[in-house]
Amino acid sequence: xxxxxxxxxxxxxxxxxxxxxxxxxxxxxxxxxxxxxxxxxxxxxxxxxxxxxxxxxxxxxxxxxxxxxxxxxxxxxxxxxxxxxxxxxxxxxxxxxxxxxxxxxxxxxxxxxxxxxxxxxxxxxxxxxxxxxxxxxxxxxxxxxxxxxxxxxxxxxxxxxxxxxxxxxxxxxxxxxxxxxxxxxxxxxxxxxxxxxxxxxxxxxxxxxxxxxxxxxxxxxxxxxxxxxxxxxxxxxxxxxxxxxxxxxxxxxxxxxxxxxxxxxxxxxxxxxxxxxxxxxxxxxxxxxxxxxxxxxxxxxxxxxxxxxxxxxxxxxxxxxxxxxxxxxxxxxxxxxxxxxxxxxxxxxxxxxxxxxxxxxxxxxxxxxxxxxxxxxxxxxxxxxxxxxxxxxxxxxxxxxxxxxxxxxxxxxxxxxxxxxxxxxxxxxxxxxxxxx
Ligand code: NAD
Ligand code: SF4
Numbered sequence: 001x002x003x004x005x006x007x008x009x010x011x012x013x014x015x016x017x018x019x020x021x022x023x024x025x026x027x028x029x030x031x032x033x034x035x036x037x038x039x040x041x042x043x044x045x046x047x048x049x050x051x052x053x054x055x056x057x058x059x060x061x062x063x064x065x066x067x068x069x070x071x072x073x074x075x076x077x078x079x080x081x082x083x084x085x086x087x088x089x090x091x092x093x094x095x096x097x098x099x100x101x102x103x104x105x106x107x108x109x110x111x112x113x114x115x116x117x118x119x120x121x122x123x124x125x126x127x128x129x130x131x132x133x134x135x136x137x138x139x140x141x142x143x144x145x146x147x148x149x150x151x152x153x154x155x156x157x158x159x160x161x162x163x164x165x166x167x168x169x170x171x172x173x174x175x176x177x178x179x180x181x182x183x184x185x186x187x188x189x190x191x192x193x194x195x196x197x198x199x200x201x202x203x204x205x206x207x208x209x210x211x212x213x214x215x216x217x218x219x220x221x222x223x224x225x226x227x228x229x230x231x232x233x234x235x236x237x238x239x240x241x242x243x244x245x246x247x248x249x250x251x252x253x254x255x256x257x258x259x260x261x262x263x264x265x266x267x268x269x270x271x272x273x274x275x276x277x278x279x280x281x282x283x284x285x286x287x288x289x290x291x292x293x294x295x296x297x298x299x300x301x302x303x304x305x306x307x308x309x310x311x312x313x314x315x316x317x318x319x320x321x322x323x324x325x326x327x328x329x330x331x332x333x334x335x336x337x338x339x340x341x342x343x344x345x346x347x348x349x350x351x352x353x354x355x356x357x358x359x360x361x362x363x364x365x366x367x368x369x370x371x372x373x374x375x376x377x378x379x380x381x382x383x384x385x386x387x388x389x390x391x392x393x394x395x396x397x398x399x400x401x402x403x404x405x406x407x408x409x410x411x412x413x414x415x416x417x418x419x420x421x422x423x424x425x426x427x428x429x430x431x432x433x434x435x436x437x
Pocket of ligand 1: 064065066067068073076092093094095098181183203204205216292293295319321322397
């Protein structure tokens with residue numbers, strides 16, 4: 001295995017992941033010994049508006065994929081409106097390849113609980129929810145245990161640490177639908193309805209849970225808050241780039257020697273990340289990859305020096321998204337990978353709008369035909385035409401995201417499609433995959 005250079009190793013900036021290797025850091029006594037709840041004590045002595053200003057100043061951007069400025073979002077919550085305010089943590093991590101929130105909640109659940117209390121205090125909420133993916137049984141167990149410990153220790157409930165501030169926190173498990181990671185579908189699900197997206201605007205900031213002002217933030221966003229409170233905005237901005245500040249947890253999967261989570265300052269290049277992960281597996285050359293999950297356009301081996309921050313990835317033609325870096329080699333097929341992702345989107349489409357519901361259904365059928373050796377040149381136009389009718393015409397981001405692997409794989413790897421169609425490549429699917437197609 002190749003060893004990363006000292007310069008590359010220095011790019012590791014363990015902040016949110018720093019307790020992951022401490023045994024039992026998920027227990028309150030261990031967490032407290034490792035600085036736990038020190039940020040909460042500090043925050044409760046600060047005016048809520050000053051906390052919002054601190055988060056704005058840090059430049060923290062949402063870690064759920066969109067990168068929206070967190071302080072700005074908190075600042076949208078109307079004040080003195082007489083309505084209850086809510087904080088909802090989106091822990092429904094489900095984007096293919098994404099794996100940063102679940103390990104955080106398993107290894108260090110109190111950091112999220114502490115972030116929830118500080119963020120709720122800042123936006124003047126007295127009730128908060130963590131909506132966690134249904135399949136994440138172990139992480140949910142750890143979180144519930146942490147919440148119980150926090151109540152017993154006086155970090156949750158009435159008059160927290162004698163400050164006069166009250167907060168209740170509920171951990172709610174979803175039922176395993178990817179669409180419930182879309183913030184408004186999540187809110188509907190939390191209210192007990194079928195999880196389907198709502199029209200935006202109005203945004204949750206003004207019309208969220210029970211039609212009240214609500215901040216919906218990702219796990220990584222909220223877990224960053226205690227560190228910013230303790231270290232200050234200037235320290236946070238020593239990591240990352242001018243517009244993408246702080247550390248980021250990158251999840252590497254696929255053809256690297258050591259897949260896993262690597263927390264680095266934003267702006268590290270893909271080449272350096274691969275080096276941190278021990279390099280590509282022996283005999284494999286990087287051919288294509290996703291910067292932030294399957295909803296982000298594929299990039300190629302030629303993009304290996306792309307800096308992994310919001311702006312640089314956008315300049316390369318993709319989206320940083322959830323920093324789920326899935327790496328594929330010259331031994332992997334971009335057509336087949338795209339087909340597998342499309343099967344996922346087709347399965348997870350909530351069916352509310354026609355472009356996504358019907359478009360994904362048809363695209364899956366076309367992929368099956370191509371991969372069975374029955375495709376035609378016309379199929380490529382059909383794919384592009386269908387994708388164009390989904391993108392920008394869908395009710396929520398799921399539809400748009402589904403088109404990303406289709407259009408980008410056709411942009412970079414059209415020859416692979418032609419090889420199936422013109423018989424140079426052996427069919428990947430048997431003819432019976434076409435049954436019903
Ligand atoms: P978005 O850009 O529409 O919104 C981002 C956030 O900003 C939302 O909370 C939204 O309410 C808020 N916002 C935006 N404009 C606002 C305004 N004018 N006023 C008030 N609030 C405003 O993005 P999105 O559709 O919520 O999320 C898309 C992202 O989700 C994609 O980038 C994708 O990478 C990511 N994603 C993540 C996962 C996962 O498992 N973490 C899964 C699927 C998709
Ligand atoms: Fe549902 Fe897909 Fe439409 Fe989103 S884009 S509302 S998931 S059918």
